[in-house]
Amino acid sequence: MAAIWAGIDAGKTHHHCVAIDESGHRLLSRRVANDEPELLELLTDVLALGDEASWGIDLADGGAALAITVLLNHDQTVHYISGRAIHRASESYRGEGKTDAKDAAIVRVRRDLHPLRTGDDTVTDLKILTGRRMDLVADRTRTINRLRAKLTGVFPGLERALDLTKAGPLTLLTGHRTPAAIRRIGAKRLETWLRNRHVVHSDRLAETAVQAAERQHTSLPGETLAAELVHTLAKEVLGLNQQVAELDKAIEARFREHRDFDVITSMPGLGVILGAEFPAATGGDMAVFGTADRLAGFGGVAPVPRDSGKISGNLKRPHRYSRRLQRVFYTSALFSIRKCEESRKFYDRKRAEGKRHTQAVLALARRRVNVLWALLRDGRCYEPAPPARAAA
Numbered sequence: 246m247a248a249i250w251a252g253i254d255a256g257k258t259h260h261h262c263v264a265i266d267e268s269g270h271r272l273l274s275r276r277v278a279n280d281e282p283e284l285l286e287l288l289t290d291v292l293a294l295g296d297e298a299s300w301g302i303d304l305a306d307g308g309a310a311l312a313i314t315v316l317l318n319h320d321q322t323v324h325y326i327s328g329r330a331i332h333r334a335s336e337s338y339r340g341e342g343k344t345d346a347k348d349a350a351i352v353r354v355r356r357d358l359h360p361l362r363t364g365d366d367t368v369t370d371l372k373i374l375t376g377r378r379m380d381l382v383a384d385r386t387r388t389i390n391r392l393r394a395k396l397t398g399v400f401p402g403l404e405r406a407l408d409l410t411k412a413g414p415l416t417l418l419t420g421h422r423t424p425a426a427i428r429r430i431g432a433k434r435l436e437t438w439l440r441n442r443h444v445v446h447s448d449r450l451a452e453t454a455v456q457a458a459e460r461q462h463t464s465l466p467g468e469t470l471a472a473e474l475v476h477t478l479a480k481e482v483l484g485l486n487q488q489v490a491e492l493d494k495a496i497e498a499r500f501r502e503h504r505d506f507d508v509i510t511s512m513p514g515l516g517v518i519l520g521a522e523f524p525a526a527t528g529g530d531m532a533v534f535g536t537a538d539r540l541a542g543f544g545g546v547a548p549v550p551r552d553s554g555k556i557s558g559n560l561k562r563p564h565r566y567s568r569r570l571q572r573v574f575y576t577s578a579l580f581s582i583r584k585c586e587e588s589r590k591f592y593d594r595k596r597a598e599g600k601r602h603t604q605a606v607l608a609l610a611r612r613r614v615n616v617l618w619a620l621l622r623d624g625r626c627y628e629p630a631p632p633a634r635a636a637a
Contacts, residue, residue: 253302255309260284264291264298279308284315301326306372319321365529367503371527374496378489378518385485392418392478399471402457412486414445417454418479422472427458496521503529507536509625512617513588514581519573526570535619545571546610578610587630588613 249272251264258281262272268571272294277283300316300323302309316323389409396404407414420438421427421578427435432455439447446468500506502522509520527533527540534540541547545566581588588609595605619625 249291249298251291251298251300253300253309253312255304257308257313258355260309260312260398262287262291263554266295269317269486279311279614281311281315284312286386287320288316298322300324326490349579365485365524367499368524370499370528371496371521372505374492375518375522375525378492378496379491381485381489385489388478390486392475392482395471395474395478397597399465399468399475399514400457400461402460403427404452406453407459409482412483413439413450413502415479415483416442416444417450417474419483421454423464423468424458424461425464431455493518505529506619508624508626509617511628512577512581512613512620513585513627513629514577514579514613515617516580517590519580520568520575522573526567528572531618531621537615539617541611542612543567544574544610544614546574546607546614574610574614575606576586578606578613580610581613582606 248267249264250266251262251273254261259276259278261276262273263271265271272289275287275290277287298321301327302313302323305313305325313323314591336376361448392409393404395411396418403422403424407417409415417435417439421435423428430438432451435520436447436451439451444450449594497517503509503524505524506520509515510517512520515523527543531540534543538547543566545568578588582592583589590608591612592605595608596602600608616627
């Protein structure tokens with residue numbers, strides 16, 4: 246028997262698998278439920294067609310998680326190929342129709358793809374926790390934007406004066422939201438009310454609110470109902486803040502169990518949260534990338550060549566990269582400019598060369614990838630370079 250290539254077009258409830266031999270002849274085409282018994286039966290039937298099988302799948306998690314785990318638990322070689330690559334490959338096939346069977350047949354294993362591996366439990370947990378945190382932060386941002394819109398319709402002066410990302414102003418809005426209500430309570434009693442709810446700098450916040458109330462004596466249409474919505478939205482933001490804070494503690498506790506915790510967090514700008522997102526985005530296994538250049542390319546901080554004919558040295562931003570990992574590299578580079586003298590000097594040098602702010606930060610992020618790669622390879626923590634000795 247010969248080697249078999251099996252492609253899976255993964256779905257939430259069902260998958261479609263097409264198996265072909267080395268010459269490209271279709272040996273099997275089947276729709277299977279996303280259920281362990283059916284997946285095991287599919288595995289048995291595919292293995293009966295040849296000596297060994299290599300599997301390709303268009304999802305790396307989510308609905309494909311069960312299929313991938315079943316295959317890996319049975320010592321199968323599983324490759325991931327992105328949906329974008331499948332779409333581009335489909336253009337070379339006749340016709341414009343799209344079916345699950347066609348997609349499954351297109352999922353061919355290329356030589357430049359690395360096989361999927363059984364994930365580290367710590368990395369898997371970090372991926373779940375940091376993903377949940379991203380969802381909560383996005384929900385909080387949307388809720389704050391809605392809160393600002395509603396408060397502007399009731400009390401625009403107060404909306405301008407408050408930082409609604411902080412707990413103190415949000416606590417204020419859960420009790421007092423209209424100019425008339427704030428004028429009635431007055432600065433002293435409002436300060437006491439805020440202090441009883443453990444608001445920091447309650448005197449300043451109370452004075453700011455009263456000053457804004459003194460500048461608006463007009464009641465706007467729909468003020469009563471809008472004020473109730475402001476109260477509801479403010480409580481929602483406070484609740485989301487509490488959930489994010491609790492999740493941050495869980496992320497830190499789990500991340501501390503990772504073997505590279507000390508190495509990753511030793512890098513300036515990579516704290517606990519950004520540091521935890523690094524193994525979550527990469528899988529934590531640097532051997533998958535092979536070199537620092539490939540890691541930088543996967544993270545979207547390395548330009549790719551676009552040469553043609555006599556034109557060479559033409560670089561452009563990549564289109565295929567991990568947006569999540571790029572955010573880790575870019576944001577940590579921004580933080581390092583403020584905290585690390587070496588990063589600041591590198592950034593200033595790039596700015597002096599005429600690069601824009603974003604270009605200089607990306608250049609710094611690219612340099613930091615090399616440093617982080619070397620630290621993880623050697624298993625040592627970052628140490629700032631000693632200051633240069635003054636000339637005698």
